[in-house]
Amino acid sequence: MGIDIVIIEDDPMVLELHRQYIGQVKGFRLIGQAANAADGYTIITKFKPQLVILDVYMPGESGIDLLRRVRAEGINIDVILVTAAHRSETIQQGMQCGVVDYIIKPFTFQRFKKALRSYQQYIERIRNSQQLCQKDIDCLKGTALGESNPSSLDDLKDNIPKGLDKATLESVLKTINMQPGYFTASEISKLVGISRVTVRRYLNFLYDNGWLKGILSYGPVGRPLHKYIKDDPFSI
Known part of the structure; x- marks a missing residue:
């Protein structure tokens, strides 16, 4: 049913x-x-x-x-x-x-x-x-x-889902930590050196677990742009 x-x-x-x-x-x-x-x-x-x-x-x-x-x-x-x-x-x-x-x-x-x-x-x-x-x-x-989210970055890294890589997650986290404000998947992709699609998977994982906040930026045409920001300052 x-x-x-x-x-x-x-x-x-x-x-x-x-x-x-x-x-x-x-x-x-x-x-x-x-x-x-x-x-x-x-x-x-x-x-x-x-x-x-x-x-x-x-x-x-x-x-x-x-x-x-x-x-x-x-x-x-x-x-x-x-x-x-x-x-x-x-x-x-x-x-x-x-x-x-x-x-x-x-x-x-x-x-x-x-x-x-x-x-x-x-x-x-x-x-x-x-x-x-x-x-x-x-x-x-x-x-x-819903289940509780990982309470620390170490817990987060130890609970990454299948298909994500711990080393890549750490690279993404380090890059995010250097951003002064909002950022996009494309911007992180260029800095880390991996595809935008791959970066978005890591950003979505961080967002779903409460480590990032996000907004939808509406332009004059096309789909809305997802922008992210650190929920709170964190150190890697």
Whole structure:
């Protein structure tokens, strides 16, 4: 049985990314989309999806306000918040409303996929467990909210995924550490001497684990440009 999903997102480019990414993850069925909270509420009450991908900042009613409204009316849905907001207050508000995950823009496919896969595992555990002990509940909580990221650079280097190289990661980290501000994959590629596609894989890995922040820079034409910056100063 697939998981019915609805997207509520006012940015057409981000909305299209959601659509493409959901289409690449088996087990999910997109049944509706909306560009504002009012239309989102109508879709939620009409189709009653199991999962909603919800943006925070939209014209009119915010995503947090919509979530509070849905919770107050007892509508039983799970929510993944996707937003450019980095404020701890906003994140806390989302957690207080019971979101299962929180993704910061700009996000990668791997991070988006991780959120959906973690949710699938969470639902499967719920469906297959009639009675839960403390250990089961602890596992469910960890699955719903995602696993913790490596807390140190040494941990990060020791937990690189298959296909990435520790020595190359160290070279990328050293180069990043010398950048005074925002940088792109192309810029790091030229400095390290490896392809932009390869560099982007390492940058996405660092971003997904919380060591980089990112923004989308919109130009007059073409796709938005991903720019990164160190989350906090770190030494290699």
